Amino acid sequence: MLLKKAHSEFARLGEYLKSPSLLLARLVVAYGFYEPAMMKWKDINSVAEWFGSMGIPFPTLNAYMAASTEAAGVVLLALGLLTRLISIPMIVIMVVAIVTAHLHNGFSAGTNGFEIPLYYMLFLLIFVSHGAGAFSLDRLIFGEKN
Numbered sequence: 001m002l003l004k005k006a007h008s009e010f011a012r013l014g015e016y017l018k019s020p021s022l023l024l025a026r027l028v029v030a031y032g033f034y035e036p037a038m039m040k041w042k043d044i045n046s047v048a049e050w051f052g053s054m055g056i057p058f059p060t061l062n063a064y065m066a067a068s069t070e071a072a073g074v075v076l077l078a079l080g081l082l083t084r085l086i087s088i089p090m091i092v093i094m095v096v097a098i099v100t101a102h103l104h105n106g107f108s109a110g111t112n113g114f115e116i117p118l119y120y121m122l123f124l125l126i127f128v129s130h131g132a133g134a135f136s137l138d139r140l141i142f143g144e145k146n
Contacts (some may be wrong), residue, residue, distance in 0.1 A: 020117030022126075023080070029123050030077040033090070037070035054100045066093055075129070080136020087124040094121040 040047045044063050051066075052059035067091045076086040094117045102114035109115040132138040139145075 018130075019133035019135050022130060023135040025123055026077045026080060026083065026127065026132060026136075029120060029127075030074045032072045032120060033070045037067055037074055040067035040070065046064050046094055049062075056100060066096075080132035080138050082139070083127050083132035083136065087127040091121050091124045091128070094118075094124065123144070 018020060041064065044067060045060075047067065048060040048063040050059075050126050051063050056062050069086075070093065073086050073090045097117045098114040098121075102117055105111045106113040107115050133146050134142075
């Protein structure tokens with residue numbers, strides 16, 4: 001009974017960390033996508049060539065789509081605007097990155113494996129399921145409750 005009561009109290013107190021945690025996670029994920037997005041835009045033709053070399057269909061179109069989605073994701077995640085919506089195409093980008101560029105290197109981030117893209121994908125899935133939290137434009141504009 002005491003353990004159950006302690007667990008319930010801990011869970012109640014933990015609710016106060018939900019929105020600050022979602023805010024910090026959104027900012028970290030946005031920051032993580034910033035440099036790759038900017039690198040793609042800096043030399044989109046090289047990215048298209050690289051995509052083509054990996055067998056990605058329509059490499060130029062996909063390079064522009066990936067760069068645009070990542071750049072939009074940086075802004076939208078940082079603001080907490082349309083968080084659930086932008087997270088879905090960003091998850092697709094992570095799946096493609098894992099399959100085309102990281103999977104053959106194994107799991108470890110130290111060997112350019114799929115560890116980091118997997119973590120980003122899991123965070124994005126959390127945003128799809130939990131939203132942006134109280135500290136977001138989603139909450140302010142749409143009244144989204146989390």
